[in-house]
Amino acid sequence: MASLIHCPHCGIRPRQEFSIRGDASVTRPAPEASDEAWHDYVHLRSNPRGRHQEHWHHVAGCRRWLVVERDTFTHDVFSVTDGAAVAREGGR
Amino acid sequence: MAWAEAAFAQVAARADAARQHDGENGTGMRYSALSIVRNALSGNLNWKRAWRQPEPKPFYDVIIVGGGGHGLATAYYLAKEFGLKNIAVLEKGYLGSGNVGRNTTIVRSNYMLPANEPFYEFSMKLWEGLEQDLNYNAMLSQRGVINLYHNDSQRDAYIRRGNAMWMEGVAAELLDRAALKKMLPFLNFDHARFPILGGLLQKRGGTARHDAVAWGYARAADRLGVDLIQNCEVTGIRRENGLVTGVETSKGFIGCGRLGLAAAGNTSRVGQMADLKLPIESHVLQAFVTEGLKPAINHVITYGAGHFYISQSDKGGLVFGGEIDGYNSYAQRGNLATVEHVMEEGVSMIPGLSRVRVLRSWGGVMDMSMDGSPIISHTPIANLYLNCGWCYGGFKATPASGWCFAHLIAKDETHPVARFLRLDRFQRGYAIDERGAGPQPNLH
Ligand SMILES: Cc1cc2nc3c(=O)[nH]c(=O)nc-3n(C[C@H](O)[C@H](O)[C@H](O)COP(=O)(O)OP(=O)(O)OC[C@H]3O[C@@H](n4cnc5c(N)ncnc54)[C@H](O)[C@@H]3O)c2cc1C
Ligand SMILES: [Zn+2]
Numbered sequence: 001m002a003s004l005i006h007c008p009h010c011g012i013r014p015r016q017e018f019s020i021r022g023d024a025s026v027t028r029p030a031p032e033a034s035d036e037a038w039h040d041y042v043h044l045r046s047n048p049r050g051r052h053q054e055h056w057h058h059v060a061g062c063r064r065w066l067v068v069e070r071d072t073f074t075h076d077v078f079s080v081t082d083g084a085a086v087a088r089e090g091g092r
Numbered sequence: 093m094a095w096a097e098a099a100f101a102q103v104a105a106r107a108d109a110a111r112q113h114d115g116e117n118g119t120g121m122r123y124s125a126l127s128i129v130r131n132a133l134s135g136n137l138n139w140k141r142a143w144r145q146p147e148p149k150p151f152y153d154v155i156i157v158g159g160g161g162h163g164l165a166t167a168y169y170l171a172k173e174f175g176l177k178n179i180a181v182l183e184k185g186y187l188g189s190g191n192v193g194r195n196t197t198i199v200r201s202n203y204m205l206p207a208n209e210p211f212y213e214f215s216m217k218l219w220e221g222l223e224q225d226l227n228y229n230a231m232l233s234q235r236g237v238i239n240l241y242h243n244d245s246q247r248d249a250y251i252r253r254g255n256a257m258w259m260e261g262v263a264a265e266l267l268d269r270a271a272l273k274k275m276l277p278f279l280n281f282d283h284a285r286f287p288i289l290g291g292l293l294q295k296r297g298g299t300a301r302h303d304a305v306a307w308g309y310a311r312a313a314d315r316l317g318v319d320l321i322q323n324c325e326v327t328g329i330r331r332e333n334g335l336v337t338g339v340e341t342s343k344g345f346i347g348c349g350r351l352g353l354a355a356a357g358n359t360s361r362v363g364q365m366a367d368l369k370l371p372i373e374s375h376v377l378q379a380f381v382t383e384g385l386k387p388a389i390n391h392v393i394t395y396g397a398g399h400f401y402i403s404q405s406d407k408g409g410l411v412f413g414g415e416i417d418g419y420n421s422y423a424q425r426g427n428l429a430t431v432e433h434v435m436e437e438g439v440s441m442i443p444g445l446s447r448v449r450v451l452r453s454w455g456g457v458m459d460m461s462m463d464g465s466p467i468i469s470h471t472p473i474a475n476l477y478l479n480c481g482w483c484y485g486g487f488k489a490t491p492a493s494g495w496c497f498a499h500l501i502a503k504d505e506t507h508p509v510a511r512f513l514r515l516d517r518f519q520r521g522y523a524i525d526e527r528g529a530g531p532q533p534n535l536h
Contacts, residue, residue, distance in 0.1 A: 003427055015429045020418045022373065022534060035519070042531050043371040043462045043518040047360035049422040072374070073422045 006080050009062040017060035024053040024067050024086075049073050055083065123227050142307060143314035148321050151347040152180040154501055155339060156354055157326045157362055159183025161192035161302075161487065162479055163354035164309035164320075165494020166501070168226075171316035173495065174502035179318045180348075182341060184325035188306035191356050192487065194424075194456035196379050196413045198392050198401065199488040200237045200297030201262055204253045207512035207524040208465060209260040214509045215492030216262075216296060222491060228308030230300045231406060237297030237392040238267065238276070240441070242286045246396050250292040257294070265293040276393065280443050286397035299392060299403055305490055329365040329476070336366070336476050352477045352501050357422070357457030359480040366476055371462040371518050373533040375416045376455045377484050378426035380434065382448045384408030393441075400437035410448060412438055416458070416484065418534045426455040458484055464536030465524035468496050468506075469515035477501050478515060483536055 006012050023045055029037040049072055056068045065083035070076065121127060121140050131139055154170060156163045159181045170176045183189075199219055201212035223230050241247045247266075254264035268290045273281060281288045310320055321343070328340035329351065338347035355362040363370045385408050394401040399415035414434035417427045431453060438445045461467060461481030466489065469478050479497045482489060496510035506514070512524060518531075529535035 003429060015427060020534060022420070022532065039519045040369075044369045045360070045371070045373050046364075046369060047373050047420065049358075049361055049374075052420055054419060070419070072420045075421070075423060 005056065005066075005068060005077065007058050007061055007064075007066065008080060008082055009064055010058065013058070013061055017058060019057045019059045021055040021057060021065075024055045024083075027090075051078070056080075123229075142311040143320055146319045146321060148180065148182075148324065148341070148343050148346050149178075149319065151178075151338075151349075152319070153178040153349045154180075154352065155346065155348040155350075156181045156352045157339070158190070158354040158356060158358075159185075159187045159306075159310070159320060159322065160190040160354065160356055161188075161306055161309065161490035162356070162482070162493045162497065163352075164306060164313055165490050166352060166354060166479070166497040167318045167320075167494075168309050168313040168316065169495045169498035170502055171313060171318055174498055176502055177317060179313075180346070181313070181318060181320050182324045182326055182339070182346070183320070183322050184342075186322050187310050187320060188303055191456040191458060191482075192306045192490070193303050194379065194454055195302050195484075195487040196401065196403070196411050197299040197302045197405075197487060198237065198297070198403065199232070199300050200294055200392070201488070202237065202239070202253065202257055202264065202292070202294045202297060203526060204256045205465075205524055205526055206256070206260070207522075208526065209257060209262065211492055211496070211509045211513065212488065213260055213262050214495070215489050218491035218495065219300065219488075220296075222300075222305075222308070226308040226312045228304065228311060230304045230308050232298065232300045233406070234296050234298040235391050235403070236293055236295045237394070238272075238291040238293050239394045240272075240279070240288050240291045240396040242283075242289060242396050244289075247290060254292050263295065265295065267291045267293050276389075276391070278388070278442055278444055279393075280441055283397075283440060286440070291393075291396075297392060299405075300487075301406075302487060305487075309490075309494070326362060326365070329362075331366065331473070335474060350475045350477065350501055352479060352497060354479040354497065356459050356480065356482060356486070359459045359478075363478070363480075366471070366473060368471060368473075368478075370478075370480070370515075371467075371531075372480060373420055373460050374422050374457050375419070375460045375534060376421040376423060376426050377413065377416045377458050378430055378434070378453055378455045379411065379413040380431075380450050380453045381405070381409040381411050382450050385410065385448065395437055395441045397440070398437040400434060400441060402438065402442070409451065410445070413484075416460070416534060417455075421455075422457055424455050424457055426453075458482065458486075460533035460536060462518055462531040462533060463523035463525040464527055464529065464533075466493070466513050467515050468493065468500060468510045468513045470500070470504075470506075471515060 201216040402412035496507035
């Protein structure tokens, strides 16, 4: 039930230690990008029933931003990765 | 004689069928004190089914997806107020299996923003005449809704909200600590961190029995000829030349002239069938009910130091809830961390709650919008209409939402009190953000 999250830095920690920002699949557009692109980034969500990538912040732990890949229906957690590592990989 | 017997049997069968049909669609029966007495005398064996169980027809002028409060109310008003015939509601489970049967039943019209308040007040007025209109006891109880405040700035915010309500013609009352102490002596007034200083009261606010609202609308819609089709999941939206021609369902293809979506927590999934990407996230909200107690809490009370609200059902159980779990979820069950948090809030507001036993808890999947306000709107597809974004406040909106959505579908024109609730407001920069939390659904 997403009650326990395996932080790559701190180990298995309870959900209460985290603050959740939400959808990590969207990418911030360039400042001069079109209004359309910004609207899409700020407001529109694919909101899948199934696999979903999210930004979780380990506020009461290492204070690192993490990318948690979860199932929004079964609440299974597939992977938890440091946000910076994900960003480097994605070239963001 | 064989032929006479056969003919007789045929006539009898036809009469039987007619009687059954009449009974089954309920047209023969209005609920009244007399009908209760009459049925009691015949051992309560002759109550008719409240609605039919029709098979889908190949085509409807209007199809509504979702047999929750909003879908049922929409169908009812389409038939009753806007004179449409040939309407169907398609529901993937049973009627009322979604959020309409899972909420904490609070109805109120104490919003602050002028884009919201007239809409919710229209709803409140419809609630006040609903039971007569539907010929159904929805157990509306205008017991008063009180929002507590704990510091000066919160008091100022409530004064502002109260004034905003008065500007829309809705009465609000500021209660000070002394008045509250008399009304609600069980509150934790001297909490070290969150002392209770007063509250904002809307006397006309209260509760209604949630299932009864779904059933009342369902029965009333059925009596006007609306087909309520249960166990019928919409799996696709068929389009030709940019217009919707019908829906694929678990009971086959059903054609329609106009399509209205009222799928609450499943809005994004249904929207995706028409290639719509929407400003919605699905989140789970939990609710709780305790063992039955003698009358103890006479109002709906909301905590100002956290997200917690409580009332007592007519059966005696304390019904309460808190905030959403915080992450996207399509599961109708929640997280224990939230359960603990809600209990802590409750006990911090009413210490006596620690002695009460919780009987049940459950969750519902809600359509959280990007600004915390709902959407009743046209879409980029001309004959497709959208009703969603109710967050955790859509129960109180049921009558007005149904009315305004029916208005939109029937006349292809927005109802005046819903004119701000457009889908394109996000793009155009007219978000309706009561909380000022920004485009972050889990904060609304
Ligand atoms: C725990 C909880 C407490 C709440 N408390 C309050 C409160 O105190 N006051 C208040 O005002 N609001 C409250 N709400 C919010 C309120 O319940 C909802 O906003 C409102 O019920 C949503 O509208 P609805 O009734 O039409 O939704 P629902 O009853 O969820 O109806 C949507 C229907 O669509 C159906 N559906 C979905 N997809 C498909 C498909 N593909 N095909 C066919 N059918 C489909 C679903 O099965 C469902 O029955 C609460 C919600 C929850 C979960
Ligand atoms: Zn950590």
